Amino acid sequence: MAVWYLYSLLIFxxxxxxxxxxxxxxxxxxxxxxxxxxxxxxxxxxxxxxxRTLSRISKRSGDxxxxxxxxxxxxxxxxxxxxxxxxxxxxxxxxxxPHFLMGxxxxxxxxxxxxxxxxxxxxxxxxxxxxxxxxxxxxxxxYHIRADEVRTMIRNLLESxxxxxxxxxxxxxxxxxxxxxxxxxxxxxxxNVEDVREANRFRELHDETLKLSGLTAIEDFLPWIKSWDxxxxxxxxxxxxxxxxxxxxxxxxxxxKFDSCDGERKKTMIDVLLSLQESEPEYYSxxxxxxxxxxxxxxxxxxxxxxxxWALSLLLNHPEELKRAETEIKNQIPEGRLLHESDLxxxxxxxxxxxxxxxxxxxxxxxAPHRSSAECSVGGFRIPAGTTLMVNVWAIQHDPKIWEDxxxxxxxxxxxxxxxxxxGAKDGYCLMPFGSGRRSCPGDGLAMKVIGLTLxxxxxxxxxxxxxxxxxDMTEGVSxxxxxxxxxxxxxxxxxxxAELLSKI
Numbered sequence: 001m002a003v004w005y006l007y008s009l010l011i012f013x014x015x016x017x018x019x020x021x022x023x024x025x026x027x028x029x030x031x032x033x034x035x036x037x038x039x040x041x042x043x044x045x046x047x048x049x050x051x052r053t054l055s056r057i058s059k060r061s062g063d064x065x066x067x068x069x070x071x072x073x074x075x076x077x078x079x080x081x082x083x084x085x086x087x088x089x090x091x092x093x094x095x096x097x098p099h100f101l102m103g104x105x106x107x108x109x110x111x112x113x114x115x116x117x118x119x120x121x122x123x124x125x126x127x128x129x130x131x132x133x134x135x136x137x138x139x140x141x142x143y144h145i146r147a148d149e150v151r152t153m154i155r156n157l158l159e160s161x162x163x164x165x166x167x168x169x170x171x172x173x174x175x176x177x178x179x180x181x182x183x184x185x186x187x188x189x190x191x192n193v194e195d196v197r198e199a200n201r202f203r204e205l206h207d208e209t210l211k212l213s214g215l216t217a218i219e220d221f222l223p224w225i226k227s228w229d230x231x232x233x234x235x236x237x238x239x240x241x242x243x244x245x246x247x248x249x250x251x252x253x254x255x256x257k258f259d260s261c262d263g264e265r266k267k268t269m270i271d272v273l274l275s276l277q278e279s280e281p282e283y284y285s286x287x288x289x290x291x292x293x294x295x296x297x298x299x300x301x302x303x304x305x306x307x308x309x310w311a312l313s314l315l316l317n318h319p320e321e322l323k324r325a326e327t328e329i330k331n332q333i334p335e336g337r338l339l340h341e342s343d344l345x346x347x348x349x350x351x352x353x354x355x356x357x358x359x360x361x362x363x364x365x366x367x368a369p370h371r372s373s374a375e376c377s378v379g380g381f382r383i384p385a386g387t388t389l390m391v392n393v394w395a396i397q398h399d400p401k402i403w404e405d406x407x408x409x410x411x412x413x414x415x416x417x418x419x420x421x422x423x424g425a426k427d428g429y430c431l432m433p434f435g436s437g438r439r440s441c442p443g444d445g446l447a448m449k450v451i452g453l454t455l456x457x458x459x460x461x462x463x464x465x466x467x468x469x470x471x472x473d474m475t476e477g478v479s480x481x482x483x484x485x486x487x488x489x490x491x492x493x494x495x496x497x498x499a500e501l502l503s504k505i
Contacts, residue, residue, distance in 0.1 A: 027382060028381055028382045029066050029381060029382060029383075029384075030062065030064045030065055030066040030075065030378070030379065030381040030383070031061045031062045031064075031065060031066065032061070032065070032066045032067065032068070033045065033057055033060075033061055033065075033067070036068050039070070039222070040070055040222070041067065041068025041069055041070055042067040042068050042069060043069055043070060043221060045057065045067075046069075048478045049365075049476055049478060049482075050366065051365035051366050051392055051394040051395065051482075052394070054076050054078070054366075054390070054392050054395065055078065055392060055394065055395035055398070057076075058076060058078040058392065058395060063077065063078045063079035063081075063082055063379070064076075064077060064078075064079070064082050064378055064379035064381055065077075065078070066381075066383075066387075069221045069388075070221030070222040070223075071221060071222065071223055072098070072220070072221050072388050073384065073386065073387045073388065074387070074388045074389075074390060075372075075378065075383055075387050075388065075389050075390070076390050076392060077378070077389065077390070077391045077392065078392045078395040078396060078399075079396065079399075080396055080402065080429035080430045081379075081429070082378055082379050083391050083393075083396065083429045083432065083436070084429045085377075085378050085379065086370070086378060086389060086391065086437070087429070087436040087437030088437070089376075090372075090376045090377075090378065090383075091437040091438055092118065092373075092438070093372050093373055093374050093376045094370040094371070094372055094373075094376075094389050094437070095118035095122075095370070095373075095437070095438045095439055096117050096118050096370065096371040096372070096373050097110070097114075097115050097116070097117065097368070097369065097370065097371055098220075098369050098370075098371045098388045100115075100217065100220045100369075101217035101219055101220055101227065101230070101231060101234065102115075102212075102213065102217070102234070103115030105231065105234035105235055105237075105238050106209070106212075106213070106234060106237070106238055106241075106294075107291065107294075107295070108287060108290075108291050111287070111288075111291060112125075112291035112292070112294065112295050113125040113126065113129060113291065113292060113295050114295050114299060114368065118373070118438070118439075124283070125288070125291075125292065126438075126442065128273075128276075128292065129292065129296075129442045129443075130442050132272055132273070132276065133269050133272065133273075133292070133296070134442050134443055134445060134446055136445065138272075139445060139446055139449065141267055142182050142267075143341055145178055145181045145182055146178055146341070146449065146450060146453055147340070147341070147453070149174050149177050149178045149181070150174070150453055150454055150457050151338070151505050152174075152177075152190060153170055153173075153174050153454070154457060154458075154461055154502065154505060155505060156170065156190070157170070157458075157461075157462065157492055158494060158502060160492075161462075161492060161493045161494060162491060162492075162493050163491065164467045164489050164490070164491055165489065165490065165491070165492070166487055166488075166489055167309060167312060167487070167488040167489065167490055168305070168309050168484070168487035168488055169487070171304075171305045171308045171309055171454070172189075172301075172305050173189035173190055174454065175300075175301040175304050175305050175450065176188060176189055176206070176301055177189050177190065178450060179296065179297055179300050179301050180202070180297070181268075182268065182269055183248075183268060183269045183270060183293050183296060183297065184248045184251075184252065184268050184269075184270050184293075185268045186198075186202075186248075187199075188202045188203060189203070201244065202244065205237075205240055205241060205244055206297075208237050208240075209237060209241065209298065210302065212230075212233055212234055212237055213298070213480060214479045214480050215230060217230055217231070219231075241294060242290060245289075245290040245293055245294060246286065246290065248270060248293075249270060249274070249286055249289060249290070252268070252270040252271060252274055253274060255271075256271060256274055256275075269292075269293065269296070270289065270293065273288075273289045273292065274289070277289070296443070299441065299443060300443050300446060300447070302363075302481050302483075303363035303364065303447065303481055304363075304447050304450050304451060305483075306361070306363050306481055306482060306483045306484075307354070307357060307358060307361070307363055307433075307447070307451055308451055308454055308455060309483070309484055309487070309488050310357050310360070310361040310484065311353060311354060311357040311451070311455055312455065312458065312464070312488060312490070313472045313474060313484065313488050314353075314356075314357060314360070314409050314474075315353070315459075315464070316464060316465070316466050316472050316488075316490055317409075317466075317471050317472050317474070318409055321353065321409070321411055322459065322464065324349055325349055325350055325353060325456075325459050326459050326460070328347055328348075328349045328350065329347060329350070329456060329459055329460045330460075330497075332346045332347060333460065335497065336501060337501070338457065338460065338461070338501070338505070339453065339456045339457050339460050340453075341449055341452070341453050343456070344448075344449070344452040344453070344456065347452075347456060348415065349411065349415065350452060350455065350456050350459075351414070351452070352411035352412065352413075352414040352415050353411045353455070354448070354451055354452060354455065355411070355414045355431065356409060356410065356411040356413065356414060358431070358433035359397045359403070359431055359433075360397070360398075360407075360409060361476075361482050362393050362394055362397060362432075362433050362482060363433060363481050363482060364393075364433075364435075364480075364481060364482070365392070365393060365394035365482050366390045366391065366392055366393070366394070367390070367391045367393055367432070367435050368435065368439070369388050369389065369390055370388070370389035370391075370439065371386065371387070371388050371389065372384070372385055372386060372387045372389065373385060391432070391435075393432045393433070394482070396429075396430060396432070397430070397431060397432075402430050403430075434447070458492075460495075460498065461494060461495060461498050461502060462492035462493060462494060462495060462498075463492065463493050463494075463495055464490055464491070464492050465490065465491045465492075466490055466491070467489040467490055467491060472488065472490075473485070473486045
């Protein structure tokens with residue numbers, strides 16, 4: 001009897017697998033790897049790093065691929081033409097987000113800008129971010145913060161000259177201090193911290209958030225399996241994050257009240273939002289303000305840190321490219337002054353280095369996931385409503401049909417593209433480090449300013465060498481964002497032409 005039951009179960013499983021496979025073809029759905037198992041679907045195929053695994057599957061099955069992750073239907077796109085369809089013709093349809101556990105607990109039940117569904121609420125949040133917080137005018141007003149923090153990093157490196165330094169830590173502290181000073185006028189890293197207790201509270205909270213953000217909730221794909229422990233940790237973490245940001249808001253209110261008495265008003269991002277709250281209190285609630293600040297803090301730091309670390313790692317492994325960048329800066333920046341953000345447009349080769357770094361090591365190799373609100377067509381295939389979209393920009397940016405020698409670090413390719421007729425064919429949907437369409441990253445301008453100013457200043461001020469004779473390890477870590485497995489460690493000493501100037505900063 002037991003053998004008969006096992007035999008019946010086997011027949012059922014095989015029939016189910018083949019039925020699903022042929023139904024996909026009949027319904028004009030995109031190609032799907034065989035077999036798609038009952039319950040788990042294609043989850044058995046996933047090995048980290050996922051973007052590389054999906055790239056290999058796409059090479060076998062096609063650039064428009066349909067997978068089944070448990071209960072979730074997932075469209076994986078790995079070509080510029082298919083990505084363009086998703087972000088132009090179908091942009092509104094794919095403008096939603098899937099309901100993952102992370103968005104529920106770390107984004108105020110899908111009301112923060114990164115996880116909110118497409119609609120009036122999201123459009124208002126996007127407008128606030130683009131016009132009030134991250135506009136060119138606002139960023140220019142806050143330039144002194146970025147310049148000051150870069151100078152602080154330079155001073156710290158001067159104290160460690162000829163010693164091996166952990167550059168990831170330096171970039172981490174730089175990015176977090178810049179963002180928190182822009183948000184609330186606070187510094188939580190480095191030696192000169194005003195409130196050590198508050199700084200420790202922030203550091204512990206940020207570390208906890210980063211760890212939880214790198215975890216995948218099995219419940220997102222198999223909803224009948226509850227991630228009780230992870231969900232409990234997310235709830236507790238968000239409670240602490242919410243309390244911390246509420247304290248900053250209350251402090252901001254007190255400062256604004258005091259400033260109004262003497263005619264001064266600091267222009268931190270919290271100040272801007274609290275000013276808007278005075279005119280529209282019903283919309284600019286504390287919840288909205290906290291959601292915006294927390295997303296800026298997470299999305300505006302980790303990706304920038306990773307890009308700077310990858311860029312300097314690549315330059316240390318390619319000293320000839322480092323020399324070319326140094327020569328460009330030396331020729332463009334007058335002797336006796338540090339590089340300014342306003343100099344960046346005059347440093348095209350530095351921009352080529354940054355672009356090539358983001359091509360090789362995109363901070364978000366699969367972008368943030370999208371979800372279709374209606375049935376649509378991509379690549380001639382029918383895409384059902386409720387399908388999660390993953391755009392594999394890592395695969396697109398490593399495609400040998402698009403990029404010559406795609407695994408090699410060749411910044412010059414971007415200069416050649418800009419000088420060659422028809423080079424626009426390689427722009428846009430062949431290089432998408434910040435995404436595309438309505439839900440592209442609104443902080444791309446800020447990121448490029450921080451990366452350009454930091455990397456350019458380090459090249460201008462210091463001679464860089466590897467920590468030892470070995471090449472810098474370029475192994476990729478396992479995380480939601482693409483970061484190095486081993487933090488970058490290197491040595492620096494002030495350039496002879498810069499020594500006198502640096503002694504005065």
